[in-house]
Amino acid sequence: MIRNYFKTALRSLLKNKGFTFINILGLALGLAICLLITFYVVDELSYDRYNIKHDSIYRVNTDLKFSGTLTQYAITATPVANVLKTECPEVETAVRITPALNIRFKKGDEIVREDGATFYCEANIFDVFTLPLLSGDAKTALKEPNSVVIAESMSRKYFGDNDAIGKSLFLVTSGTSLKVTGVMKDMPVQSHFRANFLLAADPVNNDNPWNKLTAFATYVLVKPKANIKHLETKLNMAMQKGLEGSSTINYSKFSAGGNYFKLGLMPVTDIHLKSNRVMELGTNGNSQYVYIFSAVAVFILLLACINFMNLSTARSANRAREVGVRKVLGSSRKHLIFQFLAESLIVTFVAAVIAVFAAWGLLPLFNHLSNKELVINIQTASWLLPTLLSIVVVVGILAGSYPAFFLSAFQPINVLKGKIATGFKGGVFRSTLVVVQFAISIFLVIGTLVIYNQLNYIQNKDLGFNRNQVLILNNVNTLEHPEILKQEIKRLPGVMNATLTSFLPTANNKVLNYVSPGENKTGQSTQFWRVDNDYLSTMGMHIKAGRGFSDKFKTDSLAMVINETAAKTFGYGDNAIGKTITTGIGKDIKKYHVIGVVKDFNFSSLRDNVTPLVMALDNDWLARLSIRINTHNLPALMAQIKKTWKTIAPNEHFEYSFMDADFDALYRTEQRMGQLFILFTGLAIAIACLGLFGLAAYAAEQRTREIGIRKVLGASAAAIVGMLSKDFIRLVGISFFVAAPLAWLVMNKWLQGFAYRDNIQWWVVLLAGAGALFIAFATIGLQSFKAAGANPVESLRSGD
Structure with missing residues (x-):
C-alpha cells in the first residue's frame, strides 16, 4: 500500500512539472540556507568542546570595582592557582597562562614575529587542556627551563619535514635558545585561544603577598560533582584573607569605600560566546548573532513551508475532480491524506538532496562572508544525516499537512457540480500565511x-582624530634605537610627521591605571598612555585648552595631557591646566602637572563611551611607528620607507598597516x-x-x-x-x-x-x-x- 502511495504521488508530480519545479526550488533554497546557518550555529556552540574534560574546566575571572568603576578581567591575581590547588579539595589542578609579548624567533637570517599565538604556561597545562603531542612526553615536556612545545604547522615552518624534537629555536627577544621538547597537533579553530608555541616558565616567583591582582589567565580542573558556588565562596574568602596581610592593599579599608574584588568561575565552553572581558586570550564571538541567525533559519524554513502550502493549495481546483472521482470510487479520506503526504515527502526529500549539494557549493562563499573555516566531513555527516532525515519528515508532514487535509475534505457532490471553493476571500488560513510571510520579509x-x-x-x-593617511610600522620595538628610524623617516619627502608609541586609537594596547587628581582625593580608574612629543599632531587630535607636549619645555617630562572626560571626572571643569595628578604608591609615587586638555576622541569600539584618559611623555617598549603621509605618490614613498627600514634593520621583517584599515577591523x-x-x-x-x-x-x-x-x-x-x-x-x-x-x-x-x-x-x-x-x-x-x-x-x- 505504501509503495502504491509513493508510486501514484510520483506520477502526479511528474505530470505537473512546473508546479513540482517551483515547489522543489522554494524548499531547496530554504533548506540550503537553513543548513548553512545550522553549520554556523553548531560551529559557534562547539568552541572548546574538543577538550575531553570540557565539562570540568573553568576559568577564574576577576571583577574589580574601584571608585565607582567596575572593570571585568579575564585574568586573576598571582596566587589564585596555588590557593585552588592547596586549599580546595574539590579541585584536581589549576594552571596559569599568560601571553608572551614581543616574541621573535630567528629562522635562518630572517627574524619572524610570533606574537598572538605564543604563551608562557605552567607544565601541567596538558592535564587541563586536551593538547595531544605527536612527539615528546606531555608529563615532562615543559618541566625544564627554556623548553618549548610547538604546533605541528610551526614544526614544518621552522624545521621542514625533519623531526623537531631536540632542535633549538633562538628567541631573539631574550637572546636565549629554546629546546623543542614536544610537537603538538594544531589547536582546533574552535578554541577561545590558539597557541602555536607553549613556552616553559615559572611565571610566579613569589605568591605572597598578593602584589599582582590581575596577572594571569587561570584555569581550574574541578572534580566531578564539585559545588561551583561553594568553591567561588571559598576562593573569595581566601583572597580577602590574603589581601589583609598584603603590603599592597588593606582590603577592609578598601571595601569600606564600596570597592571590591570578586572572583568567579566561568565554564570554558561559555567563554567564546559569553565573555568580553579585559585581557582575553583571544577574540571571542557574540551570542546575539547565534540567536539572530537561529531565528533567521527558522523564519526561512517557515517561509519555505508556507510556499509549499500555498502552491499545493493553488492546484486545488485542478485536483478537485481527481479527489471527487476517487471518493466516488471508494477512496477514504485517510487514503487521500496519505497520498498527498507522500507527494509532500517526495518533494521534500528531493529538495533536501538538492539543498545539501547547494549548501556544499555555497560553503566557500559563506566561509568568506562569515570568516569561518566550515567543512563538510565525516564528523559533520554523523549529525547532518540524522538531522536532515528528521527535517525531511517534519517539513514534509508540516508543509503537506494543510494541502492534504484541505484537498481531502472536498465533498464529491460539490466537486462534480463545480462548487469546490469560495475563492480567495474565503481562504482565511491562506491569507494568514501571506501576512506571516511578508511580515517576516519586511522585518528582515x-x-x-x-x-x-x-x-x-x-x-x-568624527572620532576626534584623523585615521586617514596614517601608515603604521610594526616591529619597531625590535630595534635598538627606534628613535633613529623615526628621525630618518621624518626627513623623507611626503612624510608630514611621525610618532613612536603603541597606544593608538585603533589598537588593542590599552592600559588601565589609578591616578589621584589632587591631594587627599580618591583614586580614579583611567587609561594611562605613554606617548612622545609628536603624538597629538600626528594623530590629528585637537587641543581644547592649554597645549600639547613640546621638546622646548624640559618640565614636560612630568607633564600630562588629559581628555575632556578625565577633566570632567576629576572635577576640574574648565580649570584643568596646572592641576596636579599623582600616580603610583610608596616609593613609586610620581606627581604630574596638567598642561593641556585634548578634545575627546574614540579610542575603543563605538559600542563604548569615551572614558577618562591621561597621556604622559615616556618611552614605550612595545612602540610602533605611526607616520602621517602624503599619499600623492604612495608607491614611491612606500619604497623609500622600506629602504630606510632595511638600512637600519636589514634582518627584521618589514610589516605595516594603515590606520583606517585597522579601524575597519574593529567592526x-x-x-x-x-x-x-x-x-x-x-x-x-x-x-x-x-x-x-x-x-x-x-x-x-x-x-x-x-x-x-x-x-x-x-x-x-x-x-x-x-x-x-x-x-x-x-x-x-x-x-x-x-x-x-x-x-x-x-x-x-x-x-x-x-x-x-x-x-x-x-x-x-x-x-x-x-x-x-x-x-x-x-x-x-x-x-x-x-x-x-x-x-x-x-x-x-x-x-x-
Whole structure:
C-alpha cells in the first residue's frame, strides 16, 4: 500500500512539472540556507568542546570595582592557582597562562614575529587542556627551563619535514635558545585561544603577598560533582584573607569605600560566546548573532513551508475532480491524506538532496562572508544525516499537512457540480500565511537597513582624530634605537610627521591605571598612555585648552595631557591646566602637572563611551611607528620607507598597516554579519515571492469564470488586474503594520549596544513597506496580467 502511495504521488508530480519545479526550488533554497546557518550555529556552540574534560574546566575571572568603576578581567591575581590547588579539595589542578609579548624567533637570517599565538604556561597545562603531542612526553615536556612545545604547522615552518624534537629555536627577544621538547597537533579553530608555541616558565616567583591582582589567565580542573558556588565562596574568602596581610592593599579599608574584588568561575565552553572581558586570550564571538541567525533559519524554513502550502493549495481546483472521482470510487479520506503526504515527502526529500549539494557549493562563499573555516566531513555527516532525515519528515508532514487535509475534505457532490471553493476571500488560513510571510520579509528588510545605516554612521563619524593617511610600522620595538628610524623617516619627502608609541586609537594596547587628581582625593580608574612629543599632531587630535607636549619645555617630562572626560571626572571643569595628578604608591609615587586638555576622541569600539584618559611623555617598549603621509605618490614613498627600514634593520621583517584599515577591523564582525543579513534577507524575499506567486495563481484559477464574464461585459485589463491585486496588497499592508513595530523594537535594542549610534529613521520603515508593496505587486502582476489577457471564451469554457 505504501509503495502504491509513493508510486501514484510520483506520477502526479511528474505530470505537473512546473508546479513540482517551483515547489522543489522554494524548499531547496530554504533548506540550503537553513543548513548553512545550522553549520554556523553548531560551529559557534562547539568552541572548546574538543577538550575531553570540557565539562570540568573553568576559568577564574576577576571583577574589580574601584571608585565607582567596575572593570571585568579575564585574568586573576598571582596566587589564585596555588590557593585552588592547596586549599580546595574539590579541585584536581589549576594552571596559569599568560601571553608572551614581543616574541621573535630567528629562522635562518630572517627574524619572524610570533606574537598572538605564543604563551608562557605552567607544565601541567596538558592535564587541563586536551593538547595531544605527536612527539615528546606531555608529563615532562615543559618541566625544564627554556623548553618549548610547538604546533605541528610551526614544526614544518621552522624545521621542514625533519623531526623537531631536540632542535633549538633562538628567541631573539631574550637572546636565549629554546629546546623543542614536544610537537603538538594544531589547536582546533574552535578554541577561545590558539597557541602555536607553549613556552616553559615559572611565571610566579613569589605568591605572597598578593602584589599582582590581575596577572594571569587561570584555569581550574574541578572534580566531578564539585559545588561551583561553594568553591567561588571559598576562593573569595581566601583572597580577602590574603589581601589583609598584603603590603599592597588593606582590603577592609578598601571595601569600606564600596570597592571590591570578586572572583568567579566561568565554564570554558561559555567563554567564546559569553565573555568580553579585559585581557582575553583571544577574540571571542557574540551570542546575539547565534540567536539572530537561529531565528533567521527558522523564519526561512517557515517561509519555505508556507510556499509549499500555498502552491499545493493553488492546484486545488485542478485536483478537485481527481479527489471527487476517487471518493466516488471508494477512496477514504485517510487514503487521500496519505497520498498527498507522500507527494509532500517526495518533494521534500528531493529538495533536501538538492539543498545539501547547494549548501556544499555555497560553503566557500559563506566561509568568506562569515570568516569561518566550515567543512563538510565525516564528523559533520554523523549529525547532518540524522538531522536532515528528521527535517525531511517534519517539513514534509508540516508543509503537506494543510494541502492534504484541505484537498481531502472536498465533498464529491460539490466537486462534480463545480462548487469546490469560495475563492480567495474565503481562504482565511491562506491569507494568514501571506501576512506571516511578508511580515517576516519586511522585518528582515528593516533590520538590514538599520544595520547598514549604523555601519555607515560608524564609518563617517568624527572620532576626534584623523585615521586617514596614517601608515603604521610594526616591529619597531625590535630595534635598538627606534628613535633613529623615526628621525630618518621624518626627513623623507611626503612624510608630514611621525610618532613612536603603541597606544593608538585603533589598537588593542590599552592600559588601565589609578591616578589621584589632587591631594587627599580618591583614586580614579583611567587609561594611562605613554606617548612622545609628536603624538597629538600626528594623530590629528585637537587641543581644547592649554597645549600639547613640546621638546622646548624640559618640565614636560612630568607633564600630562588629559581628555575632556578625565577633566570632567576629576572635577576640574574648565580649570584643568596646572592641576596636579599623582600616580603610583610608596616609593613609586610620581606627581604630574596638567598642561593641556585634548578634545575627546574614540579610542575603543563605538559600542563604548569615551572614558577618562591621561597621556604622559615616556618611552614605550612595545612602540610602533605611526607616520602621517602624503599619499600623492604612495608607491614611491612606500619604497623609500622600506629602504630606510632595511638600512637600519636589514634582518627584521618589514610589516605595516594603515590606520583606517585597522579601524575597519574593529567592526569587521558587524560588517560580515551585515553582509550575511543582506544575503539572507534577499533570499527570504525571493522565497516569499514564490509563495505569493503561488497564491496569486490560486486566486486567478479560482476566479477564471468571473474574469471571463467581466471581460465579456466590457471590463478592461487594468480593472481586472486591480480586482485580482487589491486583496493581496491589503494583506501586505497588514504585514507592514505587524512587522514595523516589532522590527523597530528589536533593532532599537540592538542599537543600544552602541554608545554612539544612528537612530532609526522614519524613512527606513517606510522604504521597507514601499519596497514590500512594490515587490508584491510586481509578483502578483505577472499572474494578473496573464489572467486578464486570457481569451474569455476559453475562460468560460474552462469554468464549466
